[in-house]
Structure formats: structure tokens, C-alpha cells
Amino acid sequence: MVIATRRHRPQFVVCGDGPLAFRVSYALSTRYQGDVTVILPSADSRHGARTAALDHVRIVEAARPDDAALRRARIDDADAVALLDQDDAGNIETALLVNELKPGVRLVVRFFDDELGVGIADHLPNCDVLSASKIAAPPLVALALGEARHLEVPGIDLLVGKPHQLHGPPWFTLAALDGARGAEDTVMLPPDDDPELDRRIAVSVASPAPEPGPGPRRPNGRLWYFVRQNLNRYVWYALAVLALVIAAGTTLVSLTEPTPWTTALYRIVLETLAGADPDEGSRSVTRAVQVVVTLISVAVIPLLTAALVDAVVRARLAAATSGPGSPMSGHVVVVGLGDVGTRVLATLLERGIPVVAVNLHDDGARGIPFAREHGVPVVIGDGRRAEVLKAAQIGTARAVMAMTSDDVANIGISIAADSVDRAPGNARLRRVLRLFDEDFARRVRGLIPGSAPRSASALASPAFAASVMGPDVLDTVPFRERVLLVAEVPMHARCELEHRQAREVDIPGEVRLLAVRRPQRGFETDVFRPAATNPLQHNHHLIVIATRTGLERLRARTAGPEARVPDTQ
Numbered sequence: 001m002v003i004a005t006r007r008h009r010p011q012f013v014v015c016g017d018g019p020l021a022f023r024v025s026y027a028l029s030t031r032y033q034g035d036v037t038v039i040l041p042s043a044d045s046r047h048g049a050r051t052a053a054l055d056h057v058r059i060v061e062a063a064r065p066d067d068a069a070l071r072r073a074r075i076d077d078a079d080a081v082a083l084l085d086q087d088d089a090g091n092i093e094t095a096l097l098v099n100e101l102k103p104g105v106r107l108v109v110r111f112f113d114d115e116l117g118v119g120i121a122d123h124l125p126n127c128d129v130l131s132a133s134k135i136a137a138p139p140l141v142a143l144a145l146g147e148a149r150h151l152e153v154p155g156i157d158l159l160v161g162k163p164h165q166l167h168g169p170p171w172f173t174l175a176a177l178d179g180a181r182g183a184e185d186t187v188m189l190p191p192d193d194d195p196e197l198d199r200r201i202a203v204s205v206a207s208p209a210p211e212p213g214p215g216p217r218r219p220n221g222r223l224w225y226f227v228r229q230n231l232n233r234y235v236w237y238a239l240a241v242l243a244l245v246i247a248a249g250t251t252l253v254s255l256t257e258p259t260p261w262t263t264a265l266y267r268i269v270l271e272t273l274a275g276a277d278p279d280e281g282s283r284s285v286t287r288a289v290q291v292v293v294t295l296i297s298v299a300v301i302p303l304l305t306a307a308l309v310d311a312v313v314r315a316r317l318a319a320a321t322s323g324p325g326s327p328m329s330g331h332v333v334v335v336g337l338g339d340v341g342t343r344v345l346a347t348l349l350e351r352g353i354p355v356v357a358v359n360l361h362d363d364g365a366r367g368i369p370f371a372r373e374h375g376v377p378v379v380i381g382d383g384r385r386a387e388v389l390k391a392a393q394i395g396t397a398r399a400v401m402a403m404t405s406d407d408v409a410n411i412g413i414s415i416a417a418d419s420v421d422r423a424p425g426n427a428r429l430r431r432v433l434r435l436f437d438e439d440f441a442r443r444v445r446g447l448i449p450g451s452a453p454r455s456a457s458a459l460a461s462p463a464f465a466a467s468v469m470g471p472d473v474l475d476t477v478p479f480r481e482r483v484l485l486v487a488e489v490p491m492h493a494r495c496e497l498e499h500r501q502a503r504e505v506d507i508p509g510e511v512r513l514l515a516v517r518r519p520q521r522g523f524e525t526d527v528f529r530p531a532a533t534n535p536l537q538h539n540h541h542l543i544v545i546a547t548r549t550g551l552e553r554l555r556a557r558t559a560g561p562e563a564r565v566p567d568t569q
Contacts, residue, residue: 008033015065016084023461029056037073039065080106133343144399152475170202175479191426228289324377329396335383336404337367357390384412395423399430492560493538503532510550
């Protein structure tokens with residue numbers, strides 16, 4: 001009898017040169033004990049050099065992952081391939097080529113366009129499509145709003161956040177800090193009966209609190225804001241001169257003729273704004289006033305007309321280039337409209353949160369047409385300048401999110417936001433910064449108190465790396481430098497957990513069971529955690545939250561005997 005064997009270390013191919021490709025390569029080569037071949041244009045690039053320095057990682061330099069590059073990467077030996085470039089069209093082409101060279105190989109493809117990605121996945125076997133920005137956006141938005149967020153688990157309305165953010169008793173704690181010896185060591189999925197832990201993140205099925213409605217606004221607030229923003233000082237000078245002429249003319253006419261002041265005002269206004277109407281029978285003082293008023297109006301009226309036309313034109317362009325055209329408060333300012341910024345913008349709009357977007361250039365960045373299509377005011381300018389942030393009305397905003405791809409620029413945006421005075425009655429501004437390096441983020445957190453630096457690639461990479469190993473990851477829950485995975489794991493016939501009790505799924509510090517799906521009942525879901533003694537069947541699907549190690553262990557415990565093949569040295 002021939003016994004199936006497998007290599008001691010699985011083989012992976014990663015295509016991409018960026019922070020996500022680096023982090024996924026690191027996770028596959030360390031956490032998942034694999035040999036990784038990375039195809040990228042140059043090993044001397046910023047992230048290429050970092051990737052090349054990793055153990056068990058080999059670099060193949062190629063302008064694009066074509067047939068020759070994939071063969072040099074030994075595609076025939078690969079257990080899985082991850083396509084992590086930011087180019088959707090290029091990823092489609094590479095995915096088709098990979099499927100041609102090795103049909104049925106496990107494929108994980110990065111896509112920004114959800115509909116396109118789903119369409120491609122439907123036509124390629126064993127393919128998962130993920131969006132790094134879509135994975136990272138919900139936790140970033142939750143940080144900015146200071147709220148719990150929904151987990152992406154179909155059929156179950158789960159919230160995850162700090163215990164005080166959950167409107168109901170939490171099921172259990174996801175992450176805590178152990179300060180027993182004066183240190184704050186991170187403890188993931190701690191046991192329920194440890195009183196020494198400072199519990200920081202929990203999961204709950206309670207519904208979120210309703211969004212507060214908009215505060216009272218003064219009548220004509222939009223008109224007054226338009227006047228203040230678009231009428232320059234010369235318009236005010238012209239209006240002042242015009243008002244002075246009308247007041248003086250009205251006074252002189254009412255004093256020199258036996259006529260009520262209302263009639264005098266009526267005559268002067270018409271003569272000023274509609275032109276002269278000679279009256280040879282009137283007194284000389286009245287005729288002199290008419291001449292002066294007419295001469296002054298000839299000079300003032302064209303100036304005033306030109307200024308008003310200029311103000312209207314600038315107001316039409318305000319929404320596209322200069323920010324909101326009316327007062328805003330309680331909104332979020334998103335700086336940087338690349339992939340992550342665009343997805344953050346979409347997430348905020350889905351939540352019904354008012355947004356103002358800021359981008360350095362009107363250069364066709366992905367998020368600018370999206371923002372304008374959805375009526376989001378866009379400020380074109382450098383977000384590190386206080387006047388640009390003032391144009392975005394950051395003084396009355398609830399949060400600013402620095403989402404550019406430049407770490408230094410994001411720090412500068414946070415510092416500039418601090419320099420803008422807060423409007424009276426507004427709470428402290430929340431600041432979320434996108435940073436690549438987690439160690440750097442911790443230092444920035446100490447440098448800028450109250451800021452929340454996060455790495456979008458660090459939030460997304462665990463889901464990508466786990467998806468390379470299997471198509472069951474639903475969502476991620478970050479806490480400091482650690483990440484938990486929410487996954488749906490099917491149980492196969494004759495697996496280790498078959499006929500065991502539900503409580504045996506839990507492993508302290510590694511796995512907690514959320515729910516069980518039962519396909520024989522039309523995929524009904526136990527919304528509340530199943531009773532500890534409930535028996536498990538081979539066709540059940542386990543909804544769990546786990547560390548990466550815990551998820552791998554659970555996959556092994558739910559696999560059928562044909563998949564449990566011992567490694568050979």
C-alpha cells in the first residue's frame with residue numbers, strides 16, 4: 001500500500017511588492033511554517049528589501065508575474081498562490097495564468113472592486129477574493145467613532161468592542177491586559193474566571209445604541225455661512241457705501257421736503273438702484289441729492305454686481321475644491337483618498353456619518369470621483385496645513401482619519417489637527433493615523449496622546465494569510481499588535497470532534513466557539529452559544545473566534561482522516 005506523504009514545509013508563491021505582501025510573506029514563513037517565493041519588480045525597493053531579509057523567503061525579480069517568472073518561482077510545487085498587487089486588472093491576468101499553469105491550486109486574490117472580484121472567484125476553482133481596505137476599514141472607523149463594531153458573520157448580529165460600548169452583557173472577553181507584575185502583557189481569549197485581568201475587548205449580541213440625531217441648527221445657517229465664506233471685504237465696502245448713500249439721501253430728502261421718511265426712502269432706493277428720474281420741479285437740494293446718488297450708484301452698482309457674480313461662481317466650485325458649503329458639526333474628516341481612504345469613506349457613509357474628504361491633489365485618486373458622486377465635500381490641499389483642515393471644518397468635527405500611504409504625512413496631519421482650536425461645546429477630537437510599522441505606531445501613541453495609530457496592512461494580513469491556508473476566515477478583530485480571526489470551519493466525517501460536546505471546541509487562549517450552523521436544518525444558526533453539552537455532528541459548521549495558532553489546530557481537529565496525513569522528514 002502506498003502511503004501519501006507531504007513536504008515538511010508547505011510551499012507558497014506571493015506576487016506583490018508592498019506592505020501587505022511583506023506581512024503575508026512573514027506570516028506564511030513564520031506562523032504557518034512555509035517556504036515562500038515572492039515575485040516582485042525589485043528586491044531593492046523599500047518593502048522588497050524587508051521581504052528579502054525574511055527567513056525561508058526567496059525573491060524572484062520580474063517586472064510582472066508572467067509565465068517565466070511563475071516557473072522560476074516553481075509554481076508546479078506551490079500549495080497556494082497569493083496575488084497581492086493593488087492592480088485589479090493585473091491580478092485578473094495573473095490569476096488566469098496561474099490557473100492555466102496549475103489548475104485548481106489554492107488562489108487568494110486581492111481586489112478593490114467587490115463585484116469584479118466575486119465574478120472572478122465564481123469562475124476560478126478554489127479561489128478566494130479579499131479586499132485589504134475592506135477588511136481594515138471597519139476597525140479603523142470604529143476607532144474614529146469610539147464605538148463597537150459589527151462582525152462580518154452572516155446570520156448573527158455580533159458586536160465587538162470595549163465592555164462599556166456594548167449595550168448588554170458580553171458573552172466573553174476577547175482580549176485583556178495582565179498587570180499582575182506591573183506589566184501590561186496582552187492576553188487573548190482569557191479564561192472567564194481570572195479576576196486579575198483588565199478586560200479590554202468583549203463580544204456581545206446586543207444591538208448598538210441608536211445614532212444621536214443632528215443637533216439644533218440656527219435658521220438660515222447655510223445662507224449665513226455662504227455669505228461669510230464667499231463675500232470678500234470689497235463686497236462689504238461696496239455694500240457699506242451703498243447703505244450710507246441711501247441713508248444720507250433719505251435723511252436729506254425727508255428734511256427738505258414735506259414728505260414722510262418712508263416715501264423718501266422709497267424714492268432714493270429706486271433712484272439709486274434703478275437709475276435717475278429727473279424732476280425739474282423739485283427743490284434744488286433734492287435735485288443735488290439725486291445727482292450725487294446717481295453718480296455714486298454708477299460706480300458702486302457694477303462693483304457690487306461683479307463681486308456677487310464672483311461669489312456665486314466660487315460657491316459652485318466650493319463642493320468640488322474648497323470643502324463644505326454650509327456649517328457642519330459631528331462629522332469625520334478623512335485625509336487621503338487612496339484605497340484605504342475610499343473604503344473608510346464608504347463605511348462612514350453606510351453608517352450615515354457626515355464626512356468631509358481631503359486630498360493633496362485633484363489627480364484622479366480613486367476616492368475623489370466616489371466622494372463627488374455621493375455628495376461628499378472635498379477639500380483639495382495638503383492636510384498637514386492648518387488652513388486646509390479649517391476649510392474641512394475640523395474645529396467642529398468628531399474625528400480626523402489620516403489615511404495617506406505616507407507615515408510622516410499622517411503624523412503631520414495629526415499634529416496640524418491639534419493646532420486648530422475646537423469650537424465651544426465640541427468634545428475632544430479623536431485622531432486615527434494609518435502607520436505601517438507597529439513599533440513606530442507604539443512610539444507615536446506615546447508622542448501624541450489621544451491618537452490611535454494603526455497599520456491597515458497589519459489589520460488585513462492575518463485574514464489574507466489565513467485564507468491562503470483555507471477559505472473560512474470571515475473577519476478579524478485587532479487588539480494592539482495581536483489579531484483574532486473569526487472563521488467558519490466545517491466538520492468532516494470521522495473528524496476528531498465528531499460526537500464530542502460543544503465545550504470541547506474551546507481552548508483557553510486559542511479558540512472560543514460562537515455558534516454552530518446545522519446544514520440539515522437549512523443552515524439555521526444557534527445565535528446564542530450552544531449549550532456546553534450539545535453534541536457535534538460531522539456536517540456542522542463551527543463559527544469560532546481564534547488566534548492563528550488556534551484556527552490551525554481547529555482545522556486539524558475538524559478535518560477528515562484523509563486530510564490527516566503525517567509529515568515526513
